[in-house]
Amino acid sequence: MKTLITTILIAFIAFSGFSQNFTISGNIKDASDGEDLLGVNILVAELKGVGATTNSYGFYSLSLPKGEYTIIYSFIGMQDIKFKVNLTKNIRKNIELGAGAEQLDEVVITGEKENKNVTSNDIGVATLDMKEIEMIPVLMGEQDIMKTIQLMPGVKSAGEGSSGFFVRGGGADQNLILLDGAPVYNASHMLGFFSVFNSDAIKDVKLYKGAAPAEFGGRLSSVMDIRMKEGNSKHLAVSGGIGLISSRITIEAPIVKNKGSFIISARRTYADMFLKLSNDEKLNSSKLFFYDLNLKANYRIGANDRVFLSGYFGRDKFGFSDKFGFDWGNKTGTLRWNHIFNEKLFSNTTFIYSDYNYVINIQDGLVKIGSDIQDFNIKQDFDYYLNKNNKIKIGGNIIQHTFKPGDIEVKDDAGFNSSSIENRYSLENAVYVSNEQKIGRKFNINYGLRFTNFTQLGPGDMFSYNIYGDIIDTTSYDKNEKVASYNGWAPRILANYTINKYSSIKASISRNYQYLHMLSNSTSGTPLDVWMPSSNNIKPEIADQIALGYFRNFKNNLFEFSTEIYYKKIQNALDYKTGAEVTLNEAAEGQLLFGDGRAYGIEFFFKKRKGKFTGWLSYTLARSEIKLNEINNGNWYPTHQDRTHDISIVGMYQITERLNVSGSWVYYTGNAVTFPSGKYTIDGQIFNLYTERNGYRMPQYHRMDLGLTIKGKIYKYLLNPDTGEKKKIKKRFQSSWNFSIYNLYMRENAYMIDFQQSETDPNKTEAVQLSLFKIIPSITYNFKF
Amino acid sequence: MKTIYKISALLILFIALNSCEKVIDLELKDAKQQIVVDANIYNGVGNNVVILTKSGNFYESNNFETVKNANVIITNNLGDSYILNEISDGIYYNDTLNGQFLTNYKINILAEGKTITSNSTMPNLVSIDSITYKKIDDGFGGGPGSGGQGGGEAFYKVYINFTDPANESNYYRIKVTVNGQYINEINVVDDGLFNGLSTQFLLRMGGFVQGDTIDVDLISIDKANYEYYRLLNENDMGAMSTSVGNPVSNIKGEDVIGVFGANAVDSKSVTIE
Structure with a gap:
């Protein structure tokens, strides 16, 4: 694999050497805080339709024939910078763009950058x-x-x-x-x-x-x-917020000015602080909180190298004195090295760690239950800017997964055996190559191929199951012995045909493989959900998707409209046997069923992007179905997440510079669920009689939220003693109050529906709906300096 | 699993200070009516009952129709055959049937023109070693009358102690009767966590009070019965479960549901003093 990559790279480098072009490349940052700007447009005034954008690390590279050009750097909300260059050799040009808000009257708006949604080949x-x-x-x-x-x-x-x-x-x-x-x-x-x-x-x-x-x-x-901030590389900055249930603080500062910076961001909820105020011993010894800690640091070593270290630690803790404790959380770590080999070749080497686990502690350690999933990942990516029309990406990664499905640790006197479900190990490898190519001025295509391999490794005892999910055979494997291995070719093509400045047609086709499967007993998801690898029993899930979209902007990009239609076909789609028990079950694989899936729909999006009033309307009409031999007589039936209609309306109105109101309204069809169609009696108790899985719908959901943000004074005035002139400058300390109301019209949306004995007539049964959050007002104070 | 949902529900309660529950008018379909078989035989003479009822629509009353005038025959692999007579509407019984351990029993029912069959093997007996109780004084969990907050009448936790046979899979159902009142709550457990151990099993999470007489049946059941009752127990999870449905039944026949079990029961009683 390594030699393949090297060969391809050498071929590209050699190829570029023959061209008559020169390259302008560099980094683009935000002038106010030194954050890298990603997605900045780099345009050439003399060559219509020629340009580049910055990658995730603010790097750009644009190859042009020898000549004199005016390069325009533009980014939404920031002032354009024009740079005249006589391109007779490769040039490195780093740019800092300033926020337009600081130079209120001077924001230059060019037509080109604002129709990026139309011209890019981003679909879906x-x-x-x-x-x-x-x-x-x-x-x-x-x-x-x-x-x-x-x-x-x-x-x-x-x-x-x-x-x-x-x-x-x-x-x-x-x-x-x-x-x-x-x-x-x-x-x-x-x-x-x-x-x-x-x-x-x-x-x-x-x-x-x-x-x-x-x-x-x-x-x-x-x-x-999701990308974390790099941290302010210009000066120390502190921001934070105090809310009803949590507080946050973020500190960012340069390590060495303009060379490196760090950011630390922490958040903690304090619902449990109120419990402490209670006189009730059981309540005030209860725990209920979560915290998050985000850390990131980066440092530039010379002009061509940069290292990043970032981490996330978060945990939920819940407990009743020493009787019961339950905590869960993620840890992630990323060590990244960016290297610019030359003006055309950008490299990114990453080491990634991720861990999720939960621990349940009963009776102060009498019984301890734990589960864990852990990843180590090495990833290498190259961005190669072949010429002004081709941008190549090539790379690969190796992930080692370790699954610990569940351990039950019991002290001697509990009358139970400790038990442990064996760990599972697997390797997930991938190599990919893709090219983003411009063909003429109208056509833009991104095609790529990703090859993946997933191998489940020993040691461990692997089971085989009969159709009832009982273990019928066990095979033992040694350490690193191959249990099952799957290969997958995952091609993808995204294409954009730009009809004119304001409209385009886009299409995509893609295949994806999924080798990790999350098993859950509950439709709402819980911290106990278990991840399982593809194995001798679980085949990888495969999805093929085709999508077509039409993008149109109106009124000089004041309005944006898009619609996309998609169809997705899934192989080895997964669902559960009736009454499947997947938590702490070593035979959980036997509880699964496999079949075909399909999903299709149409999406509409309309947005007003500028002005005092902004906002959007989005609507989705969709279907998601699955077909399993064992369920619903082998007929297609809706998946839990199938929803016919889904509407969101969001509006924001800037009343004054310091006062802003916003509102949103959502509506969706209820999820597909299983309700009883009758009842019967066994042993004097009443039970529900079911006829089909997911044959019913939860009631429709709708809700309106309102928000109001009042900013503290943004500017202060300095009086020039000589001229008597007042000068307006931005204050260092900025603050805002945010008021919001969740579920304004107190809609009682169904969270759960229970079927139970009637409280008024024990001889009857009734459906009882539980609604959460009838109306939740809240206040948050935010500040930064 | 239920405990987990209860914990989750508690968590939710903390957050959702203004949650609300109400009875709703939810339109439900009417399933095709099923014959419901609730058939059990035990070790010992006259320890058997077959109850035949019919399913009803969800919003109807719980007075289910009974299946009358059925022919119910139970046979075993030793060649014995017993006819169960209808002693009241839909209830069938035989006063000579004496269940034997490690014996396979077949049931054959002819009801309303339909043939219904099933079979079950009676496991070996697992005896109760003792029933013990413990006074709980920390108030946590709450006894009767305390509203779950503690501070009420002192209450007791009652444990059933038994020794699980090693080298085999055992499945248990535990039935509890308090002061003559049968607690109809399905309680099944497999020996996955205590195979071969002397184990102590806590009866119901709530509390018992001084003076209570508690009769406990430790019933050894076969795997099919265990799976049936385990799933039946999750039957009311409804919309919150990804896989709710009718339990897999060991009863064969058209439009029929239910369970037939040949069970080995040991009973003991204790009075809290």
Whole structure:
């Protein structure tokens, strides 16, 4: 593999040597805090349609024939910089772009950059502006990228207050959530009411709903690529917030000015502090909180090398005195080395660690239950800017997964045996190559191929099962002995045909393999959900997706509209046997069923992007189905996440510079669920009689939230004693109050429906709906300096 | 699993201070009516009962129709054959049937023109070593009258002690009767966690009070019965479960559900003094 990459690279380098072109390359940063700017457009005034964008580390490279050019650097919300260059040799040009807000009257708006949504070949991509996240009202005032992204088309909330989400009919486990490249296996705090991502530490989020670029893979439905801030490399900056249930603080500063910086961001909830105030001994010895810690540091070594170290630690803790304790959380670590070989070749070497575990402690250690999943990942990526029309990416990675499905540790006097479900080990390897190619001025295509291999390794006793899920045979394997191995070719093509400045047609086709499967007993997801590797019993899930989109901007890019239609076919789609027990069960694999899946739908998105009033409307009409021989007589039936209609409306109105109101309204069809169609009696008790799985719907869900943000004084005035002139300057200390109301019109949305004996007439049964969060007002104070 | 949901529910309760529960008018389909077989035989003479009822619609009353005038025959692999007579509507019984350990029993029912069959093997007896109780004074968990908050009447935890046979899989069902009142709560467990051990099994999470007389049946059941009752126990999880459905039944026949078990029972009683 290594030799292959080297050969290809040498071929490219040799090839570029023959060209008559020269390259302008460099880094682009934010002038105010030194953060790398990704997705900056680099345009050439003299050559229409020629340009480049910065990659995730702010690096750009543009090859042009020898000549004189005016290079324009432009980024939304920032002032353009024009740079005249006589390109007679390769040039390194680093740029700092200033925020337009500081030079209110001078923002230059060019038509080119604002229609990026039309001209790029991003199809099936949802992005969020971190500034919008600050304004959109959320539960308990906790800004949350996971919640906000659920307001985009094709992305659906997994339920009331849940940070889990479904993309284009796929399950919550089919989303690859990456924080600085490290997978986050359980992105939920407190059963999903909050996500693990503290938005103060997040710089950028991008969600690929369909064909993700070839450097990503491993999940069927989506890739959520979240990048942490690098930290302010200009000066010390502190920001934070105090909310009803949690407080946050972020400190960022240069290590050496303009060479390196760090950021530390911490968050903790304090619901348990109120419990401490209680006189009740049981209540005040109870625990219920979570915390997050995000750390990142980066340092430039010379002009061509840069290292990053980032980490995330988060944990939920829950307990009743010493009787019962339950805690869970993720740890991730990323060590990254960026190296610029030359103006055309950018390299990125990454070591990634990720761990998710939970521990249940009963009776002060009498019984301890634990489970764990751990990854080590080595990743190498190259960006090669072949010429102005071709940008090649090539790379690969090796992931070692260790699964500890469950340990039960028991003290002698408990009357139970300690037991441990054997660890499982696997290797997930991938190599990829892709090229983003411009063909003429209208056509832009990104094609790539990703080859993956997944191997389950010993040691361990592997089982085989009969159709009832009973173990019928056991085979023992030695350490590193191959148990099962799967190969997968995952091609993808994304194409964009630009009709004119304001409209384009895009299409994509892609295949994805998923080798890790999350097993859950509950439709809402819990911290106890277990990840299992593909194995001798579980085949990889495979999804093929085709999508077609039309993108159109109106009124000089004031409005943006897009629609996408997709169809997805899934092989080895997974569902459960009736009454499947997957937690702490060594025979959990025997509880699974495999069949075919399909999902299709159409998405609409309409956004007003500029002006005092901004906002969007998104609508999805979709279907997601599965077919298993063993369930519902082998007929297609809706998956739990199947939802026919899903609407989100978001509006933000800037009343004055310091006052902003926002509102959102969501509506969706209830999830497909299993309800009884009758009842019967056994041993004097009443039981539900079922006829089919997922044959019913939860009631429709809708909700409106409102938010109001009042900023403290933004400017102060300095009086010039000589001239008597007043000068307006931006204050160092900035603050804001955020008020929000969740579920404004107190809709009682169904969280759970129980079927039980009637309280008024014991001889009858009734359906009882549990609703959470009837109305939740909240206040948050945010500051930065 | 249920405990986990209860814990989750508690967590949710902490957060959702203004959650609310209400009875809703949910439209439900009417399933095709099924014959429901609830058939059990035990070791010992006259220790058997077959109850035949019919399923009903969800919003109807719990007075289920009974299946009358059925022919119910139980045979075993030793060549014995017993006819069960209808002693009241839908209830069938034989006063000579004496269940034998490690014996396979077949049931054959002819009801409303339909033939229903099943079989089950009676496991060996596992005896109760003792029933013990312990006074709980830390108030945690709460006894009767304490509203779950403790501070009420002192309460007791009751344990059933038995020794699980090693080198085999055992499945148990535990039935509890308190002061003559049968607690109809399904309680099944396999020996996965205590294979071959002398184990102590806590009866119900709540508390018993002084003066209570507790009768305990430790019933050894076969795997099919264990699976049936385990799934039946999760039957009311409804929309929260990814895999809820009718338990896999060992009863064969058209439009029939239920279970037949040949069970080995040992009983003991204790009074809290």
